Amino acid sequence: AIVTYKAGRHFLQIPGPTNVPDRVLRAMDMPTMDHRGPEFQEMAKRVLTGIRTIFQTKNPVVIYPGSGTGAWEAALVNTLSPGDLVLMYETGHFASLWKKLAERLGLRTEFIAGDWRHGADAAAIGERLKADSGHEIKAVCVVHNETSTGCVTPVGDVRKAIDAAGHPALLLVDTISSLGSVDYRHDEWGVDVTVGGSQKGLMLPPGLSFNALSDKAIAAQASAKLPRSYWAWDEMLAMNPNGFFPSTPATNLLYGLDAAIEMLHEEGLGNVFARHQRHAAATRAAVEAWGLEVLCADPAQHSGALTAVLMPDGKGADALRKVILERFDMSLGAGLSKLADKIFRIGHLGDYNDLTLIGTLGGVEMGLQVAGVAHKAGGVQAAMAVLAQSGAAEARQAA
Numbered sequence: 001a002i003v004t005y006k007a008g009r010h011f012l013q014i015p016g017p018t019n020v021p022d023r024v025l026r027a028m029d030m031p032t033m034d035h036r037g038p039e040f041q042e043m044a045k046r047v048l049t050g051i052r053t054i055f056q057t058k059n060p061v062v063i064y065p066g067s068g069t070g071a072w073e074a075a076l077v078n079t080l081s082p083g084d085l086v087l088m089y090e091t092g093h094f095a096s097l098w099k100k101l102a103e104r105l106g107l108r109t110e111f112i113a114g115d116w117r118h119g120a121d122a123a124a125i126g127e128r129l130k131a132d133s134g135h136e137i138k139a140v141c142v143v144h145n146e147t148s149t150g151c152v153t154p155v156g157d158v159r160k161a162i163d164a165a166g167h168p169a170l171l172l173v174d175t176i177s178s179l180g181s182v183d184y185r186h187d188e189w190g191v192d193v194t195v196g197g198s199q200k201g202l203m204l205p206p207g208l209s210f211n212a213l214s215d216k217a218i219a220a221q222a223s224a225k226l227p228r229s230y231w232a233w234d235e236m237l238a239m240n241p242n243g244f245f246p247s248t249p250a251t252n253l254l255y256g257l258d259a260a261i262e263m264l265h266e267e268g269l270g271n272v273f274a275r276h277q278r279h280a281a282a283t284r285a286a287v288e289a290w291g292l293e294v295l296c297a298d299p300a301q302h303s304g305a306l307t308a309v310l311m312p313d314g315k316g317a318d319a320l321r322k323v324i325l326e327r328f329d330m331s332l333g334a335g336l337s338k339l340a341d342k343i344f345r346i347g348h349l350g351d352y353n354d355l356t357l358i359g360t361l362g363g364v365e366m367g368l369q370v371a372g373v374a375h376k377a378g379g380v381q382a383a384m385a386v387l388a389q390s391g392a393a394e395a396r397q398a399a
């Protein structure tokens with residue numbers, strides 16, 4: 001088929017990869033430089049220091065050319081040994097994939113069952129650790145923002161539960177879809193390894209992934225016996241302070257990251273998080289006005305990054321997404337594995353403002369109508385009311 005030009009920008013409203021702002025695109029649109037030369041060195045030092053502020057850590061952050069899955073693997077192979085038991089929590093599709101990866105590496109896993117409508121339950125993790133008096137469990141792994149459900153795990157509470165149980169297990173956290181969108185504090189929450197990716201809140205294309213470390217995680221390398229080479233931290237940690245990498249870094253993505261860190265700081269991380277919360281609240285107001293249901297069942301755990309919406313008849317989400325793509329040139333997230341066709345996911349993370357949200361919700365509301373999904377009109381109106389309201393409150397605060 002002949003591909004014909006579609007006027008206007010495609011709306012990429014899946015929960016990552018996200019829309020890459022022009023400033024990041026322009027920053028990457030440069031000749032590739034010598035990654036062993038002084039110009040690169042200067043830029044890399046700036047990026048390796050700057051990225052720490054985004055994880056809210058003073059510790060090293062290792063940057064890989066690789067997708068988030070690679071950084072999941074890196075977190076495990078640098079800290080654990082074959083046959084070690086890891087405690088994981090079934091928040092949804094991505095927690096399940098991380099568990100599968102751990103098993104393929106030769107780890108033993110224990111999965112605390114979840115209903116895919118809540119974040120991880122810190123109390124349940126604490127109970128399990130208390131029962132583990134022999135300290136057989138070597139690590140606790142949780143997904144901060146479960147991208148398949150739109151539920152956020154209170155990581156600070158998980159830390160408290162581990163401490164209250166007096167358990168020495170490492171805490172490994174996936175923040176792939178929350179970093180730079182939902183408040184995340186590596187140091188304050190005592191996380192040992194945080195796993196991140198470039199393609200969501202950092203507003204970059206896919207292709208970089210991250211491990212933020214703790215002193216305990218760095219020390220764990222000495223006893224960790226899982227085989228590792230590409231993902232090993234040791235050479236990264238040895239060379240990074242000088243602005244260099246053991247293998248060829250993704251030079252142009254790092255230029256983009258340099259710009260993205262600068263942009264997040266210009267806006268202010270607190271403002272970035274508040275912007276996402278406000279857009280999430282407006283999205284939920286739209287969903288409620290449509291008479292539809294948000295998948296995440298705990299209002300305290302609603303994600304600022306995405307909202308997953310249940311289809312009223314329990315099916316038809318894929319047909320709805322197809323209509324919206326064909327008619328309005330907007331991509332929405334699909335339901336994954338056991339949620340396939342049952343939900344659609346609205347991504348409202350990354351480079352995003354009030355009018356992008358209204359465009360997104362307008363596309364959804366028109367799609368519901370065109371696809372013949374039972375709903376009430378007025379979702380966009382309800383979202384606009386939330387935005388106008390909270391905008392006014394902010395203006396008053398500033399005055």
Ligand code: PLP
Pocket residue numbers: 016067068069070094143145146147174175176177197206
């Ligand atoms: N973890 C979470 C929470 C994710 O959302 C994703 C991807 O969407 C992954 C892990 C896997 O990352 P990647 O697809 O970049 O390998």
